[in-house]
Amino acid sequence: MKPIRVGLVGLGTVGTGTFEVLRRNQADIRRRAGRGIEITLIAARNVARAQSIVGDAIPVVPDWQSVVDSPDIDIVVELIGGYETSKELVLRAIANGKHVVTANKALLALHGNEIFQAAQDKGVMVAFEAAVAGGIPIIKALREGLTANRIEAIAGIINGTTNFILSEMREKGLDFATVLRQAQELGYAEADPTFDIEGVDAAHKATIMSAIAFGIPVQFEKAYVEGISKLQAKDIRYAEQLGYRIKLLGITKRAVVNGTEGIELRVHPTLIPCKRLIANVEGAMNAVLVNADAVGASMYYGRGAGGEPTASAVIADLVDITRLATADPESRVPHLAFQPNQMTDVQILPMSEITTSYYLRVYVKDQPGVMADLTRILADATISIDAVLQKEPGEGETRTDIIMLTHQTQEKNIDAAIAKIERLPTVVGTVTRIRLENLS
Amino acid sequence: MKPIRVGLVGLGTVGTGTFEVLRRNQADIRRRAGRGIEITLIAARNVARAQSIVGDAIPVVPDWQSVVDSPDIDIVVELIGGYETSKELVLRAIANGKHVVTANKALLALHGNEIFQAAQDKGVMVAFEAAVAGGIPIIKALREGLTANRIEAIAGIINGTTNFILSEMREKGLDFATVLRQAQELGYAEADPTFDIEGVDAAHKATIMSAIAFGIPVQFEKAYVEGISKLQAKDIRYAEQLGYRIKLLGITKRAVVNGTEGIELRVHPTLIPCKRLIANVEGAMNAVLVNADAVGASMYYGRGAGGEPTASAVIADLVDITRLATADPESRVPHLAFQPNQMTDVQILPMSEITTSYYLRVYVKDQPGVMADLTRILADATISIDAVLQKEPGEGETRTDIIMLTHQTQEKNIDAAIAKIERLPTVVGTVTRIRLENLS
Incomplete structure (x- = not known):
């Protein structure tokens, strides 16, 4: 032939x-x-x-x-x-x-x-x-290998540049700007790194996987996209102390909101329990975790670029x-x-409707009653707290970080609670919010 | 239709x-x-x-x-x-x-x-x-996903029963027989577990992957098959102290011996560096690591049975x-x-011709000169030592374990060295030999 x-x-x-x-x-x-x-x-x-x-x-x-x-x-x-x-x-x-x-x-x-x-x-x-x-x-695994399954969720480290940067920030305790510069020198990041570091590239890929997994058209315009450029070294450190790694994940999953089926499609820095295999994917490597009804969890790991x-x-x-x-x-x-x-017309949910857990870092004046105020606001919003990390104020300082991990709640609930927290007189500046997925 | x-x-x-x-x-x-x-x-x-x-x-x-x-x-x-x-x-x-x-x-x-x-x-x-x-x-990944590649090596945790047993032995410090009994009660091991624990099932699977990866006929009769039934809890512990996990791996890879291409096909307990992703595949899960020339390392993880x-x-x-x-x-x-x-007629190598690293545990009388004798035998066989772990004899005991990790050498060299070591008057019983793969 x-x-x-x-x-x-x-x-x-x-x-x-x-x-x-x-x-x-x-x-x-x-x-x-x-x-x-x-x-x-x-x-x-x-x-x-x-x-x-x-x-x-x-x-x-x-x-x-x-x-x-x-x-x-x-x-x-x-x-x-x-x-x-x-x-x-x-x-x-x-x-x-x-x-x-x-x-x-x-x-x-x-x-x-x-x-x-x-x-x-x-x-x-x-x-x-x-x-x-x-x-x-x-793509072959999703389109052909898992045809028997109802796919429930996909979570992937699908951008090598950001995974390299996050790995370096964690291992060496460096801040984002320093590591980005190094990554550019090593050729792991481009001269204009915007698409990578702001999550756009990952969102493109998550959008494609979303369509294939759920039988919906590609809908990039409905993806929530948040990158890693605002991530601080101390959040990576605090997460580690609580048993978590921070990875930029592309996530797409089924969800039911008020009895109606929807699809979540979002890219953002995410806390993952350290013991999960995908939390240990380091450097420029990629990995995609798929949850499907017949096969359960499966993961695909390798080089995502080059x-x-x-x-x-x-x-x-x-x-x-x-x-x-x-x-x-x-x-x-x-x-x-x-x-x-x-194809189906299941809708992609607006970000306010998604459900996940949260890492909240609040910078507070070290005064009595601060913790009570914070926990009261969350309790009023029926948001359960899973873990708290309160740092001692540094020598001669009067302000400190309080970190809270929440149970699952809807994004709009946490938005409302954060707004209230930020209005507290004891709270300084804005609340840092990073989403958390157990991926169990 | x-x-x-x-x-x-x-x-x-x-x-x-x-x-x-x-x-x-x-x-x-x-x-x-x-x-x-x-x-x-x-x-x-x-x-x-x-x-x-x-x-x-x-x-x-x-x-x-x-x-x-x-x-x-x-x-x-x-x-x-x-x-x-x-x-x-x-x-x-x-x-x-x-x-x-x-x-x-x-x-x-x-x-x-x-x-x-x-x-x-x-x-x-x-x-x-x-x-x-x-x-x-x-199978789809190897036959279709990686068609562009010259596949170099495959190493897989491809038997859930043995991986479950090894995970339990390590986590709980229990011996093989105890964990096997528990696995049988939980339904993770069959009433007659021989095919699983003796590595036969893994060898069947490695044989199939070998054929697909290298374009050779299936040749189960040429596979080397060693199970986990003789593995002792203390070897798992010593391996851990040296930074390794023990997994039952099905391995098939290209090798060149005396200028001639051959294929290794073997199943045996294997030390793997703890930091490798595949070393952290626990319980009944399976994972297959593939090394190929274009894509580099990739790994496929999920449930292998059920x-x-x-x-x-x-x-x-x-x-x-x-x-x-x-x-x-x-x-x-x-x-x-x-x-x-x-198809090609590249031959599967006899076990004596394969090349790998080794974990050797020697039970010795606690006398001066023992270590010198051991290291001399290895040096004479041009086998380099990578690490040594010498345990203190227990209270009132006069014998102890010496563990050595070697660099790569041919199986027949280590066989000869082990035979010499076992003839030393200071050495008690037989040498425990477990193969070690860096999978880098």
Whole structure:
């Protein structure tokens, strides 16, 4: 059988990784796929640089249109990122009847519904294993491995940059700004790290997992997104003293509010009990914890970024497409796991409606009755306290931190209680609130 | 489209779980598969009991032949275990043109080559996700998720019974026999626990993973199999003091011996550094660590046994088969990951040729020069020592334990060194040897 012909758009880290891995493991990949997979055309902004990487055997062009419109290409691999040109590119590839592989989580979280619909109409596949958690085959696990299950909840460390920063802050007791600078020097964080540190990247990925897990459209605009840039070193320390680690989690789960089913979709720093396996995922590693009714808890761990790990996912998609290229479109795995006419309209809940536990740090004047005031406010809101940590004021200081861990309550309850606490005359400044998940 | 018709043979824990999950999640499974999956006939030894579980809507027969020979069945699910009747059953189902789903690792580890060849010849699928690590989709990850990679090594906690026993021994400081009895009372160990505690079950699973990872036939007869029944509580304690946990691992990896490629395939108690994620997999949970060239390390964690977790894997296979039932056999994932005409003849190494590190415990008379003798023997064999733990003799005792951790060496070197150590007049009894893997 003739090799399947792949057009690669973008020869950055992942593009180069894809080229290298396909070349290095060519024989093994063909032994698995039963058919060769060959990159036959590449588009890259810097043609000379690209040509120096891939050699003379593969032509390089400066414009993506040449790849997408080429009649000699079966699959287009989109690795340029962003969501404007990439959207145009992917839609045009689909219109031209090409299958598409993309690592672009931003594109799919924002325009996935339109893209998958176009692919469906045209009878082509859009594969995106590389878009979530890089080298971990989590999309395959969710779409195919766990098909028997009603998925209940997903919680993932799905951004390596922030996990690296949080690991360093905890291990070395450093503050956020210092570690971010180091991460940038080491190449773990980008020059403009906003998307990573503010949780946007994780929210893109959580949005995609949410759709696949629950059979709903991608709805990035409804995700709650909070990053780690305001996290203080002392909160990491206090959490540790209470038996918790702080991780940036992408969470999506089923919830019932006033008898109605809803979906939570949120990214924020989260306290997790130290003894949980996922709390011990350190450095730039990713891990996704899935709770489902038949299988219970399962976890998927590995590298979430980098050239070759991401290439591993891109190429797995290429092999899948190669196998199914000649198959009836009906027998393919649906893009969003559920048949397109079988999606549900379960709503994503506003943040005020979600339920979780909380870590509250209150900076107070060291006076009698402060604790009584705090606990009274929480009791009035029917919020139970699980643990309290009161620090001694430092030498010569008259103010100190009180930390409280609450039981589960609705976000709007804690919002109201925090507002009351902040109005207390003994309370200085604002209350620090970090959500807590037991993940039991 | 008409539902696909499934015949279930065996209605024990997994069979009942499969029935229950298929019924409970019927709607969601159909929304994913695009086609109903219906159990239409069941064979069970105790028909009355089976009928009381599944109700009147599904007929139950006492003989498996009626299911396998029925013209109204598309897929046969084999859940009777063992490898004699089950082999006859599976081969006859294949001969009748049925697809087969099985959870039977013993059957596949021993007769997989013959079964897959028969399926290949007949153009049907034999799916076996449930055979390894129950609810964890590790077969799918290895066969499809990591197709881009040259897989280098797999190390798995793939037997829940032994992991439960080891976790309890460590946490409670109890000996093997006591914990085994408790595990039997709790239903974590069977009345005859031999296959679990002696490592046979783990070796079946490691054998299957070995074939899939490296493109070789299943070769259970070449696996090295050592269980945990001789493990002493004090070795677990000493390991802990040195920073290690002891786990029963199924290991299969590439190795080069004298310039020739080979495969290691072995199951034995193994020291692992405490800080490794897999060292913290406790109780009856399973986890499989995979090292591959592009993706690096990845790990898959979840329940390895039990009715519904295993049913999760059985049903995922049913969905895969349902999707591909009408597809060209060429486009299906090959049974052993590599195209059948593309297997390699890389040999499984005899145990004497494998390379690893070692924990040695030597019971010695507390006399001057003992340590010098031990270290001399190891130095003469060019085995480096990584750590030593010498215990004080107990009150009024004249003998004590010396524990040494070695660097990597070949098994035959350590065998020779141990033989010499055991001949020393100061050494009492035999040397306890436990292998050690850094899994870095």
